[in-house]
Amino acid sequence: MEVNEVFEKVKNLFVEELGIDEDKVSMESKLEEDLEIDSLGIVEVVMAFEDEFGIEINDEELSDVETVGQAVNLLHSKI
């Protein structure tokens, strides 16, 4: 799967599952500041990623992820 395909899936999850405004979601947007996803929300995001992509993400892998782009790259590397 290409990076941009992963991004489209991630964006779709954010919009459909979490109710986030489509216009806010770009590779550069920051999860906490721009998308208002708090620490509990991050756990939800991970659950959604795991279901969508059939992978597992542990807390350590996630600790450096601050932007949508970083999340997309992490997912891309695991698929």
Next chain:
Amino acid sequence: MSKKRVVITGLGTVNPLALNLLETWKKLCDGDSGIGEITQFDTSNVSIKIAGEVHGFDAEEIFGKQYARKLDRAGHLTLQATKDAIEDAGIDSSERLGPNCGIIIGTGIGGLSATENAVRVYDERGEKRVSPLSITQIMPNSSTGQTSIKFGIEGPSSTITTACAASANAIGEAKRLIENNFVDMVIAGGTESATSGMTISAFSQSRALSSRNSDPEKASRPFDKDRDGFVMAEGCTMMFLESEESAKSRGANIYGYLVGYGSSTDAFHITAPSEGGIGASRAMDQALEDAGLSPDKIDYVNAHGTSTKINDVTETLAIKRSFGPSAENVSISSTKSMVGHLLGGAGAFESMVCLMSIKDGVVPPTINLDSPDEECDLNYTPNNSIEKDISYAMTNSFGFGGHNAVLIFSKN
């Protein structure tokens, strides 16, 4: 130091009759019913198919999906009723209310749909798929916490879970906070959204619910000899309480005064009221004493009146015990005949009724009271509202667990 007087300057309600105060009040005075067939879940597996549901309230549309999905439905209803109460008090709800405002919310069950969802997901998919938002929706204080955040309420807060007495207790405790000068303002009330297949089954198995599925609007019939149980309902009612000085200094509209609060416990049986309504009567006596009133001064009693066999008879005995000869004269009604039983939200809804009765001089009826039970022989205002100047109104709330809470409101 002398106690401060406590006034109510704002009311907000979202309930099966209507999504706002004035329409709710009009329907109560007209004797309309908010009970209907359950639409929120598939009732094919349960024997009770009727309830009081809030219709036309789309939380995602009102609050936005990203925010709405963090709260349970009881929380959604609370945010709306609180916003309405604050604005009704003439205060900008977008400003933080700060440390001089407290919040006390009563609820019977808490975030029920979140609880049920989490159990379902855990059973089917295991630990890793249980939502991280579950706890913050399940906990009974969820609505209190979320409401405090939304409106910047930084004073004392608590959540009271004395079942169907919860929101009367909440409003009573708010009185104590203000009159003893802890804060000038408290937002208090009660919320409930707990109608599901599981709770319907549980209440039904305890023989508490009406099974009059074929005629929902006739199902809640307090004090009638053909009553067969209560009807579950959802909703939230919140009120803005403040010290009289606070209200007058800002020129606020005053609905009425909260002058009496009584609170007692049966310590008898987990569901049945104490014999002769002794516990309930003690709470009425306390409220009268707190208000410095003799019972003959009370013009209207909004009864607990659930439409169960045992409550309505026992409450009649309790009123007679506390009121003595004046029990024959006082106007009484149960608005649960129209809105159903809001459980933890009931006491706040019925407090709202008392305040509107005082304001407009109307006693709303007990509908469906066609053949009075011989053991319920007081003036229960059958079927039609009456006009009557009301200086003092009392509301009774009794809960499983043996909790009794009574409030008295006054015009002056």
